[in-house]
Amino acid sequence: MSESDGSASERDTEAVIMEATFRALREHGYADLRMRHIGEEMELTRQVIHYHFEGKYDLLSSFLEYVIDQYEGSVDVDRDTDPRTELEARIDQCLFGPEFEEFTHWDRMKVYHELYTYAQNDEQHREIFNEHYERIRGSIVEVVEDGIKQGVFRDVDAERMGQLVTDAIHAARGRRISLGHDDAPEEARRAIHEFILDPLCIDAEGDRYS
């Protein structure tokens, strides 16, 4: 039990608040989020929030880190495969989420994308997102680099290609969320395979997705 800081119940309550914040954000959206809404999503009263966090901004900052930790913690791909398979697995996870979170994945993504957009108005949040984005993008770039080294991918600029793939994923998710294009992730998957991955591979015919 000896934790570096905070008792078990402290952390318990904070987790409850985080999940309540998630539900409130999902329901009302960032712009219309009220402390009262978070309180309504908990058994506890809304005032306990002020005991655990210094205010609305502090709460939202903590929540941002919570969401990003969840995102990154959920990434889990088999690294002992060929680069193409690993790359596909990473793309699929970004587009569709981990299997065990099928039902909340898009709700969490909705909240994630909203925080992402509003980060442009907050330097601190922007930096948190930058570090996070760099890790996501980096993990894709890395696989491309491995593939090139192993001779299964063409000698492309891995940074540039990784960025393009990351962008395509991000936009497709945003399109599903903001515009309601339910098939955007699936279509993006096909487009990435057909126009980016297939030409990237040296010998393969890329006929898996005719």
Add this chain to the structure above:
Amino acid sequence: MSESDGSASERDTEAVIMEATFRALREHGYADLRMRHIGEEMELTRQVIHYHFEGKYDLLSSFLEYVIDQYEGSVDVDRDTDPRTELEARIDQCLFGPEFEEFTHWDRMKVYHELYTYAQNDEQHREIFNEHYERIRGSIVEVVEDGIKQGVFRDVDAERMGQLVTDAIHAARGRRISLGHDDAPEEARRAIHEFILDPLCIDAEGDRYS
């Protein structure tokens, strides 16, 4: 002067309000936008807004259409060129904006992307964006189809490719705005050329961007 509805001064004031709304949104962001902020950006008092619009929501709905009209009205490419050149021109305009609006383009895009993200919480706004998005994407798909018909592009799925390009553009813009990646549009341009446009062209070596 005989307009279908509204006098000249009515339209004048409404334009003033639209531009004030733009400035207020740029400065405070959507979540922290207050009617008072819009008033501060005008010579007129904030209460005139209620004479011309039914309320905050009505104002924001009108503003959304105003922003989208501006976006689409600014698109201007030479249609009497080969498909590749026209496609490049359209991509450049989406990424960098029209030349004559160099200084406000990114401010307007910031506001545009914020409205885009918030549209997920408002069915009406979502539909307006959907129609707009379809026009933007359609104009790119069209050029790809022309290129295929003319035999200068490979016979790819034009819808899918057009969507991929549109997504890449959208994400790069969002990345510049939300994360501050100033070179994102330029990098996206390079990536689209190298990984999508060059392979798309049938004979070209694609050596313009080695």
Add this chain to the structure above:
DNA sequence: CCGGGAGTTTACCGCACGGTAAATTTTTGT
């Protein structure tokens, strides 16, 4: 079995919010 601290609730506050009504100025029609 009780003193004390951590955690939570109850009650409340000041204020900024979006909006309205009436007074006032400006424009328009004749």
Add this chain to the structure above:
DNA sequence: ACAAAAATTTACCGTGCGGTAAACTCCCGG
């Protein structure tokens, strides 16, 4: 020139917001 209509300003309102203070409950060491 002037009355009516349109547009804008002034003054104000009720509400819901984030936050605080004090009371209360629960739990644990002695």
